[in-house]
Amino acid sequence: QVQLVEAGGGLAQAGDSLRLSCVISGGTSSTYAMGWFRRAPGKEREYVAAISGSGNTLDYADSVKGRFTISRDNAKNTVYLRMNSLKPEDTAVYYCAARRAPNYSIYSSPYNYWGQGTQVTVSS
Numbered sequence: 001q002v003q004l005v006e007a008g009g010g011l012a013q014a015g016d017s018l019r020l021s022c023v024i025s026g027g028t029s030s031t032y033a034m035g036w037f038r039r040a041p042g043k044e045r046e047y048v049a050a051i052s053g054s055g056n057t058l059d060y061a062d063s064v065k066g067r068f069t070i071s072r073d074n075a076k077n078t079v080y081l082r083m084n085s086l087k088p089e090d091t092a093v094y095y096c097a098a099r100r101a102p103n104y105s106i107y108s109s110p111y112n113y114w115g116q117g118t119q120v121t122v123s124s
Helices: none
Strands: 003-007 010-013 018-025 033-039 045-051 058-060 068-073 078-083 092-099 118-123
Touching: 003 092, 018 033, 018 092, 018 118, 033 068, 033 078, 045 068, 045 078, 058 068, 078 092
Parallel strands: 010 118
Antiparallel strands: 003 018, 018 078, 033 045, 033 092, 045 058, 068 078, 092 118
């Protein structure tokens, strides 16, 4: 059974940086495309970024493009989300998700496994 565990969330001020990590256990990391999603208070879950199983292709939501960087280290079974120039509107619970396929999706339904989420709070 694949399990995902996120870490790295916390409190930040506008303009700060945080790095989230997502450790994959119970499966071979490279066989899973990975995505990051977030849910802000009172809002629906939204797509943030995604990366293919090999790490060769990436994608970002327009709202984070140029500020966030997704990467993965398959030798460590870990996916990262580097968040720079944080804004108050980035406040949300961030979830990583794994899809049993080499190619990612920007939609949540194709993902098979989800982490428990990590809270990111950005103050102005």
